[in-house]
Amino acid sequence: MRSLLVVFTLIVTAFTVPIMAAQKIELSIDTSKPGAKIDRNIFGQFAEHLGHGIYEGIWVGPDSKIPNTRGIRNDVVGALKAIKVPNIRWPGGCFADEYHWRKGVGPQRSVTLNPNWGGVTEANTFGTHEFMDFIDQIGADAYVSVNVGSGTPQEAAEWLEYMTAAASTALVKERAANGHASPYKVALLGIGNESWDCGGNMTPDYYVSQMKIYSRFVRNFNPAQQDKHQMLKIAVGPGGDGPRWTDWTETVMKAYQQHTWSWDINGLSMHNYTVVHWPPSYTSVGFGETEYSQILKSTLEMEGLISKHSAIMDKYDPEKKVALIVDEWGGWYAPLPGSNPGFLVQQNSLRDAILAALNLNIFARHADRVRGANIAQMINVLQAMVITDKEKMVLTPTYYVFKMYVPFQDAMFIPVTFDAGWYTHGTVAIPRLDAISARDTNGKLWLEITNLDPNEPVEIEAALAGITAKSASGETLTAPKVDSVNTFDAAKTVTPKPISAKVQNGKLNLKLEPKSVTVVSVEQ
Numbered sequence: 389m390r391s392l393l394v395v396f397t398l399i400v401t402a403f404t405v406p407i408m409a410a411q412k413i414e415l416s417i418d419t420s421k422p423g424a425k426i427d428r429n430i431f432g433q434f435a436e437h438l439g440h441g442i443y444e445g446i447w448v449g450p451d452s453k454i455p456n457t458r459g460i461r462n463d464v465v466g467a468l469k470a471i472k473v474p475n476i477r478w479p480g481g482c483f484a485d486e487y488h489w490r491k492g493v494g495p496q497r498s499v500t501l502n503p504n505w506g507g508v509t510e511a512n513t514f515g516t517h518e519f520m521d522f523i524d525q526i527g528a529d530a531y532v533s534v535n536v537g538s539g540t541p542q543e544a545a546e547w548l549e550y551m552t553a554a555a556s557t558a559l560v561k562e563r564a565a566n567g568h569a570s571p572y573k574v575a576l577l578g579i580g581n582e583s584w585d586c587g588g589n590m591t592p593d594y595y596v597s598q599m600k601i602y603s604r605f606v607r608n609f610n611p612a613q614q615d616k617h618q619m620l621k622i623a624v625g626p627g628g629d630g631p632r633w634t635d636w637t638e639t640v641m642k643a644y645q646q647h648t649w650s651w652d653i654n655g656l657s658m659h660n661y662t663v664v665h666w667p668p669s670y671t672s673v674g675f676g677e678t679e680y681s682q683i684l685k686s687t688l689e690m691e692g693l694i695s696k697h698s699a700i701m702d703k704y705d706p707e708k709k710v711a712l713i714v715d716e717w718g719g720w721y722a723p724l725p726g727s728n729p730g731f732l733v734q735q736n737s738l739r740d741a742i743l744a745a746l747n748l749n750i751f752a753r754h755a756d757r758v759r760g761a762n763i764a765q766m767i768n769v770l771q772a773m774v775i776t777d778k779e780k781m782v783l784t785p786t787y788y789v790f791k792m793y794v795p796f797q798d799a800m801f802i803p804v805t806f807d808a809g810w811y812t813h814g815t816v817a818i819p820r821l822d823a824i825s826a827r828d829t830n831g832k833l834w835l836e837i838t839n840l841d842p843n844e845p846v847e848i849e850a851a852l853a854g855i856t857a858k859s860a861s862g863e864t865l866t867a868p869k870v871d872s873v874n875t876f877d878a879a880k881t882v883t884p885k886p887i888s889a890k891v892q893n894g895k896l897n898l899k900l901e902p903k904s905v906t907v908v909s910v911e912q
């Protein structure tokens with residue numbers, strides 16, 4: 389009777405207690421073979437005049453009750469400073485090709501329209517000086533997109549003279565009268581935006597002829613930017629997969645190969661959102677494992693796209709002088725019910741944190757060619773870092789990924805090899821694990837590991853060649869559910885927690901929670 393009871397208990401236990409035997413994955417990190425520098429600009433942001441991205445998200449005006457400095461909200465500035473935003477792309481997006489900078493300078497601002505995004509008016513109270521003040525407050529560089537679609541080379545040239553010149557010209561006097569005597573720095577210049585679509589529906593050949601004119605005449609006159617801090621000119625590049633886009637890249641790069649002293653480009657942009665079906669129909673909250681796995685599968689297509697376009701660039705630019713700048717990327721989902729569909733409002737979940745980590749890792753693995761990227765968009769729009777509602781602000785799971793990745797800014801890429809195994813769900817099969825490693829400017833080794841599997845933990849054993857490791861510590865980001873989010877009332881649901889790692893016999897051991905992003909540093 390007694391032995392029968394034992395057997396019965398064992399059977400019941402076997403069926404009720406989940407077996408959490410973690411998968412074991414061995415990593416091999418070789419610090420003696422560093423790759424390219426992971427350019428800090430891959431952590432760039434994008435702020436378009438769209439919905440509440442600028443107005444309310446950044447700009448509340450000097451008379452607002454929301455604490456601000458010259459009209460720019462202090463809470464948002466504080467949050468963005470902490471993630472060391474390297475550059476901000478502004479004023480669009482599609483908005484850039486209908487933006488006329490003169491409406492946004494001086495004491496009188498004219499109200500215009502924003503036909504692309506929600507059919508609202510544009511107050512133009514946030515213009516050149518306010519943008520420059522904002523990036524100065526957070527310590528970022530300016531990535532300014534000029535209007536190629538509905539503007540003129542003269543308008544763009546004058547804007548650059550207004551912003552960057554030091555000599556006593558009429559435009560410089562006007563800038564000084566508007567409050568800024570010294571020249572502004574413009575680190576990156578976008579020559580149009582999606583000129584194949586909202587930016588003017590141009591053919592590749594037509595765009596190339598426009599690009600040459602803008603490259604020639606839209607000059608940066610800032611005396612501090614004439615040599616090594618030269619402004620980088622970014623041409624419009626592909627916007628997806630397929631022959632239309634490879635043809636675009638071929639045309640621009642072929643032209644670049646023939647470029648003369650009179651014009652040049654330093655970068656080619658690429659736009660690639662994780663959407664699955666267009667128009668975006670996946671929800672940003674209230675989804676399950678099926679949508680989780682499908683979105684992650686789709687986002688991993690970034691790898692193939694970058695490889696394909698890098699290969700074309702290699703043909704015309706084997707020295708990799710022209711950077712690939714993925715200046716719009718991220719998850720694009722259905723607008724939140726009740727929001728203006730033109731405002732592109734969505735929530736941001738643990739799934740987005742994992743999506744962000746996977747893309748940042750892809751960029752890092754292509755660090756020799758991908759030297760810039762801008763997630764869309766920084767505040768209140770698409771895959772945002774920050775969500776605001778009047779005086780309230782909440783930081784998203786994606787924000788915390790950018791924070792955890794700060795040590796990777798300008799760090800040297802270190803190769804990591806591993807057999808990731810597979811996470812499968814329904815018809816989806818994707819690698820169970822992703823990882824990158826890098827050595828920061830102080831020589832410290834960093835490791836990022838993402839466990840994509842939402843159900844199984846993973847045990848890591850990482851062999852560290854080329855260093856004598858003593859200890860390791862770090863942070864991990866996970867949450868109860870794949871669609872867990874941070875809200876104004878529960879702002880800490882998806883926030884990083886410390887993780888303990890063990891170093892023994894030169895190997896690093898740690899256990900990763902299911903659906904998690906982990907960053908650890910190694911003490912030597």
Ligand code: AHR
Pocket residue numbers: 436480481482483581582716764765770
């Ligand atoms: O980020 C939203 C929009 O997506 C941008 O304005 C445009 O460039 C892209 O199509």
